[in-house]
Every structure is written in C-alpha cells, then in structure tokens.
Amino acid sequence: MTTTAPDAPPARSLLRGRWIDHWDPEDEGFWERTGRRVANRNLWFSIVCEHIGFSIWTMWSVLVLFMGPEYGIDAAGKFVLVSVPTLVGAVLRLPYTFAVARFGGRNWTIISALMLLVPTILAAFVMQPGTSFATFVLVAAVGGVGGGNFASSMANINAFFPEARKGWALGLNAGGGNIGVPVVQLVGLLIIATAGTGAPRILLGVYIPLIVVAAVLAAITMDNLSSVRNDTGAFRESVREPQTWVMSFLYIGTFGSFIGYSFAFGLVLQNQFGRTPLEAAAVTFIGPLLGSLIRPYGGKLADSFGGARVTFWNFLAMGVATLVVIAASAVDSLALFTTGFVVLFALTGLGNGSTYKMIPAIFRGQARVAIAGGADExxxxxxxxxxxxxxxxxxxxxxxxxxxxxxxxxxxxxxxxGSGDPAFWSFLAFYAVCVVVTYVVYLRPAPAAHPRAAFAGV
Incomplete structure (x- = not known):
C-alpha cells in the first residue's frame, strides 16, 4: 500500500509501524502543505528521546558523586566508571546510524528508547556499597547504549528536512539532545541536596518512567520514511576519503572534549579541590548547559565567517582557556579554575557547531572544483x-x-x-595540534590549481 499524503501514514502492521511512502521535502508545495508539520512533529519527539538518551549515557557522571568511601573505589576507579560508557556509546554510533534505514526511524526510536531501561534498571539493582568494581564497570558499560541514540536521531531527522532547512533542524536536534547532560546533573544535584548521597536510586527512579513515556510518545507521534536507504557505497567511499579522518580528528577536539569534560568535571572538583558531592554537583551542570545551548550559534558563526576560520580561532581560545585552568590549579584558585573550565565547555559547544558545518562545505567545494573541470554538475x-x-x-x-x-x-x-594538571597539559598540546591542522589543511593560501583550493570558503 502506498500513500502520497503524509497526514495519515499507513500502519502496515502493529510491529512495522507507521510508514510514509512518498516524501519530497524539496518540493515547496509539498513542504508548505503538509511536509513542514510532519517533519517538525518528528523533530520534537526525536529531541525528547535523544535528550533522555544523553542523560542515561552520562548518568554515571552523577552516580559516581553518590559513591562515598564506603564503596571502596578511589578516584582512578571512578574515572574508569565514566570512561566505559563513553567508549561503548562511541562504538555504537555507527550501527545506530544504519539502524534507521533497516528498521525505520520511528521504529528504531522506540526500540532505542526502550533499551535505555536496561542500564537504568541494572544500576538501580547494583548501586550500593559492597557491589564489586567489576560489576559496576559492566553496568556502566551498558549505559553506553544512550550514546548511540544521537547518531540514529540525526540520521532520521536529516531525511525529513529539505537541504535549506537541515542546518537549523539538526542543530536543534543535537542541542536538545546535548542538554540531557546538564539536566541529569541538575536532577542529581537536587537529590543530593534533599536526600543526601545515600539515595542514588531516586535518580534512577526518576528516569525509568520518563523512558517509558518517551517510547510511548515516539510510537504515537513519529513516522517511518520508506525512502530512507543505507548508502553503503557512500560509506565505503568516505572511509577512503582523507577529509573524513581530518574532520574526525578535529571533532575529537570539540565534541570529544564536551562529552569527556561532562563526565569528568564533578570528579575533578572533588579530587583536586576537595569539594563535597553537593558542592561539586552545584556547578557541574553549568558547563554542559552552556556548551549545549551555544552549539547552534557555532553553526551560525560558521555560516557568516566560514567554518574553518571559526574552528581555527575556537581551538586557539580553547588553548587559552586550558592555560587559565592550569594557572588556577597552580595557585589553588577554585573560582578561577571553575570559570576557566566553564568557558572551555562553552567553546567546545561553539566548536561542535562549526566543525559540523565544515563537513558539507568541504565536499561542496570539491564538487565545485570537479564541475569547473568539466564533470557533471x-x-x-x-x-x-x-x-x-x-x-x-x-x-x-x-x-x-x-x-x-x-x-x-x-x-x-x-x-x-594526584591532580589533573598533567592531563590538562596534554589537552593543551592536542588543541595546539588542532590549530595547526585546521590552518594547514583549510586556511593556508593555495594557488587555484592546487587541490587545497577546493577548501576556500569552507
């Protein structure tokens, strides 16, 4: 059965869900008539599910604050607990991207949302003194499923919007998801302030019903697009494309910094400045919140001044902010340290937006050069x-x-x-390399015949 009107997609079966067989957002008439409304509806409920996914992914950045001396886990062990969900979430992003075409955007949103119940319920069982460290590591690793939601959500929403409107839609989707990080940290702060550090299960009890509600809302409101296909040829070609790995390297510096600092900030405050769990939680959320809110504006700046230029100056600023953090640590100034760290968070958000905007600009530049050489436009x-x-x-x-x-x-x-200083020096060196790479690959002047001329204006 085929439909040309997206208002009432056919329910092919209860299992397969709601499908739209005709979707042409580039047709202005179609878009204004019904496409915009359907796309926006899918966008908002995708944000809800992705938001909760980010919260579950970064949940252990909060749970470790509840783990006092009675748990018998030192600072190094707690950094392991926040590392494993990061690793699992990163690995899952690629298969989650392909899952949208395999199962349908709506269907996979429901499945991936319900999967969040597994790490949340498991954590509710094990969060108590006496649980072995290996058990904590295993349960924290399962929390990585929340990290995959971003990739599938972005792939799904990308298919709903026309090219001219994708930037803002994807920015909202990414930013709304990223805000799940400070939200779970704020909820953790509220629980620590009211119930104390002995009540981590309250945090988990808050999210279990929210996960169910998100999955139900996705089932009721979202749609699958039958036109979405996995382009394995493009994937294979992109793996051989050098620009893929240059941009992946730069994205380690922006989004990698954002998610890494989101997990680590509270632990660093506790272990380097002797903050109590409540004192650490009171400021931990500020950096991720600013980094999430500012992300769309990184894209807007890239639109105005060029993504490579914004990324170049942003990495320089990240280096300066890191030096401020190192200096604050040297003089044991908590206020300066916190200020520098929060500024660093905000810059990671700007860089997230500008680097993401660089990617399509790079390949449009290559296309322009090929077209000028006589290739088919x-x-x-x-x-x-x-x-x-x-x-x-x-x-x-x-x-x-x-x-x-x-x-x-x-x-x-x-x-x-016994402090985070050596780590910060290594981050500073990495940001310096990112500055050099951005300049050499994308900003250094090149003659018109040089392959790097394709990146002018990126």
Missing amino acids: QEQLLRARRISGAVIGIAGAVGALGGLFINLAFRQAFLTA
Missing part, C-alpha cells in the same frame, strides 16, 4: 550530499572517542601526580 552535487552524510556519521563516532581519551588521561594524572 548534478552528479557531483549528489556525491557531495552522499559523502557528507556518511562523513558526519563517522566523525560523530570517532569524535565521541575523545571523551574516553580525556577520562583516561585524568585517571592517569590522578594516579601519578
């Missing part, structure tokens, strides 16, 4: 769109691994030096 522009989508998926997965590296660096720093 339509074919080259189609290739640019296909490769851009695949590279965004790969960069998102690789970039998330930055969160793992950051927490492992903190673990080693506290083991060897």
